[in-house]
Amino acid sequence: MSKESRVKDLSLAGRGREQLYWAERNMPVLMEIRKRFEREKPLSGLTVAACLHVTKETGVLVRTLAAGGARVVLIPSNPLSTQDEVAAALAQEGVYVYAWRGMSEREYYNAIGFALSFNPAITLDDGADLTATIHKIRYGVRDQSIEYVYEVAGPLDGERLVSGLRGGTEETTTGVIRLRALKNAGKLVYPIIAVNESYTKYLFDNRYGTGQSTWDGVMRATNLLVAGKNVVVAGYGWVGRGIAIRARGLGARRVILVEVDPVRALEAVFDGFEVMPMDKAAEVGDIFITATGNIRAVSLGHIFKMKDGAVLANAGHFNVEIDVAGLERVAVAKKTIRPYLEEYTLPNGRRVYLIGEGRLVNLVAAEGHPSEVMDLSFANQALAAEYIAKNKLAVDVYKLPDEIDREVARLKLKTMGVELEELTEEQRRYISSWELGT
Template identity: 60%
Template sequence: MVEYKIKDLSLADRGKLAIEWAERQMPVLRLIRESLLRRKPLSGIKIAACMHVTKETAVLMLALRDGGAEIALSASNPLSTQDHVAAYLVEEGIHVYAWRGMTEREYFEAIASAASIGPDITMDDGGDLTVMLHKVALGERSGLDYEIGSSILSPEMAKKIRGGTEETTTGVIRLKALQRQGKLLYPVIAVNDSLTKFMFDNRFGTGQSSIDGILRATNILLAGKNVVVAGYGWVGRGIAWRARGMGARVIVVEADPIRALEAYYEGFYVTDMSSAAELGDVFITATGNTDVIRNEHFLRMKDGALLANAGHFNVEISVRDLEKMSTSVRNINEYVKEYTLPNGKRLYLLAEGRLVNLAAAEGHPSEVMDLSFGNQALAVKLLVERGALLDRKVYRLPKSIDKKIALLKLKSLGVKIEKLTEEQKKYLESWSA
């Protein structure tokens, strides 16, 4: 019997079509799924996953199920679940605890429900599942996640876990903090740190899908607008380049001097947020940090400025400050909320300050998630086979897997690459000219 909590099981037929469409664009994961189905390397393995419940994630979950795993899936964002996808996954035997529009309490209850499967492997996107398990195991009595997790989960549960995976930069930051403090309880593979993940998913995926979310929410013309991008990591640079490609004048705000210099030499205007606040028509945060745009910046902005976030958590734009200082608030549409400031200016917050690409659009294109989730599937297989041999550390996937994913993708695209001769290989391995 499949235990679940979703919005509407009758949406499953629509979900089936969406997942079939996504899988058609994901040839690498399709090949991995076929291999998992033949060999069943995950037989008897229980997986608890906290990820965006999208059609692309569904393709990954079905591949792992075909490999023999029992899976419990919760959402990694209250607004990112595609309800029709959740319904189809339940019909396919996966425990799903996710629906669009969850409250904060419902969100953490869903994570705890997924974790109650008693996982051998965890899969995370942002670290909320991993952190809940660690708080319960370590008795760190803080936050709603601990309150809910400790009422459902056993402190002993983490001892059974062979290993975990982490999909995004924010989650990796949290994991490395646990490792530094000597509190990480099992090995975790930072899938985000694979070249075939962050160079493509973060840059091309978030770059395109964040712009897509903003346009779906507002239908503005981006050409001619001053677009302020906060953060020039792989996500920020993807957004900056795509905004410029659509005719926007892009301003980059960056705290790291090397990244700031890179943005400058790539032709962007670089300044601090106080200066950018007066210039921007559209603001997009992509830093992974908190209070990037706050009280003093809101007061300097133009009337009508749009505020969007592409970072994992809704902390980059200080919604708290915005709520506190506004004289009136109203909803313009499902994704746009208007805040009127004491100076009479109006600012427009998109998607409650949450991930705009998933809250107001459909997330990354399937083609780019093919790379990310190919890495995820192979990371799970590696943990099942070798997790017991690994220390309690944050690991990167072996470079051989990165190359395998890239070669499979190139083959699916019909792209030929050069092959080195034996003489060339020998030359590259020699220290003598």
Template identity: 60%
Template sequence: MEYRVKSMELAEQGKLKIEWAENHMPVLMLLRKKYSESKPLRGLRIGAVLHVTKETAVLMKALKDAGAEDVVLAASNPLSTQDDVAAALVEYGIRVYAWRGMSSEEYYWCINQVVRSNPDIVLDDGGDLHATIHREHLDLADKIIGGTEETTTGVIRLKALERDGLLKYPVIAVNNAYTKHLFDNRYGTGQSTFDGILRATNILIAGKVVVVAGYGWVGRGIAMRARGLGARRVIVTEVDPVRALEAVFDGFEVMPMIEAAKVGDIFITATGDKAVIRKEHMEKMKDGAILANAGHFNVEIWIPDLESLSAGKRLIRPNVTEYKLRDGRRIYLLAEGRLVNLVAAEGHPSEVMDMSFANQFLAVKYLYDNRGKLPPKVFNPPLELDERVARLKLESMNIEIDKLTKEQEEYLKSWTLGT
């Protein structure tokens, strides 16, 4: 079996991590148990470009147990791979091409190994797999049953591909499932972002001024956790007037980044766009300002501008690079500007990835069950799958909810009943 990981000697340690995740992902484990008997994915070839973490491992094992003939996995970020988990997956029969610290060339080489496996269904996080297929492998694109996309950034890229009339196969935007973005993006990223910042710096959040760029679901979660950790001020920067107004009504300060740059202690980007923090902002930051990114790509903090302002730099702690500016100020960049929660920590807690990856699993099954019936468009997950994940999650937490009576159901369907 072909694969490329850092060291197979790490496999036993990785198995323990995966076991921990399995114990905290009850929904996905229920689906895995159910479909390991009927094997609805029998014969399917699956190619995935996802963060290689213990939670991803549970998903990969579930897909294989459900009958997938070949499961090939590459990393969706050069620095997010948990090397021990990658090795453990190889022992389970998953072909993995991932190791922490890949160069850009190695990163795309790994993605191309996924493409070379001729997958029937592709899973992506960030859109690099989908983009590579559409840019370099159109012959394969015509054969693919469909794909999924895990994150906001990737959905944006796929919708652009669809808008240009170039999308070749149907894609389910798993990110748009309610049981994904309302929980993963908000509670998962909110907690794991600060987990990464604290592991990297060990600073005290209480009393600090935290600036959050972007108030989507990720930004909401980060701002909420900053407040919970005792930040003295939480400032939100936005370009969307509705989101900015929501941030105000949620009790946060809102101002342009050029003003926030003067007072912030910690800056966290979560926009999905490029150059959100750039030269004119860096020039106004106080000595010791900390920059962290929670967006998918390392373009939100514009590193070329930081380099141009600096007289020198050094790695002062793992995942903390100190930039010494020409005027003597110091700015600290975390995790090379990449996803701080995955580079400096372990990513989202297993409990929240349980729902995200249950959605991924059901999306793969839905695509396979409906092969040949869906046009090449970006689809939101069917509502019934979303509700199924939510009900299973509630059951796993021993939480019961009410049910509508027949009379209530009829009332909600009627237009004749009024005051």
């Protein structure tokens, strides 16, 4: 098969380089790592397959991996999140890119086939579709997605594919859940670093990054005023926390949390939010945002209880949290109101508005997380790839070593001009001793 890149339009590359320049200006930690990678070439001779959202921030990571000596193959982790100008710019620079905005399901899995045809040594994943596909091939699963993979890659030898893999990374909560399920089933076939479990990833990316970019997507798609409205957030993990905090900051009249975990629900209450089941929240909400990582957090039954004019958005990785298929089935009318905003008329005459087909609202209707927060996430990704390259890992799901996490935080603070306090020798002795007390 052809190893040539496939993007929407190479003539967009000039605009893509401008976007990459702006991202690099705001990602100083990753740029510091790139300087070291250029000197040391820790990824020399290795092929890295990255299944990530093809954004300007991802482009900065890809350039950093290439600076470290890697041959990089980039494919999208979502059919609607690719920034075509960035894909074009990277393809012109020698990165193998197979991505364009608006891919069909077939084209999406064709892209995975393209990446696997390079027999990568390291995989970087966001949602675990690439990793799961490798496992399907290894275990001989032949579903429609695998048929699409083989259309581009040809039949792949699962044993040979796995034998060449040193390890992989996973960027999101949804993906880590899938990978732990693989491990618990005794089916995981190569080591994975759960980058999502690094403090400098989930505390900042999920809370501050998604908190801001989700509302950016909602407001670009609708241009509605948040102040005075009732906002319902499904899920009070780190993503849900960020969305709820920003809703309150934007002046929402009520911020209601829907949660199944009693500890998280209690935390939401103590943080000053209302907590109730979706059945009740559906009757009072104006804007609904899902962040659970689970299917049908907003079901068809919930939708029928909603006010005329309710807005639905999803901030979880996959488009399964809102029952879009059910909505499509029962709606008596559907029309596009604005880019990425569809109006559905229900049999009861009420209308609901769905943003971005129920896919990741911040990447479909906006540009994803701000570069400053992706600086932390992708610094973790780059250092995780280096860690895999330098260490022979047993098959397991790992957390990135804490010292790497702290180094990323230290570098970020340094670039922000923030100084840390230092322990005195007396303080070091005190916290390392069991004899000293009151």
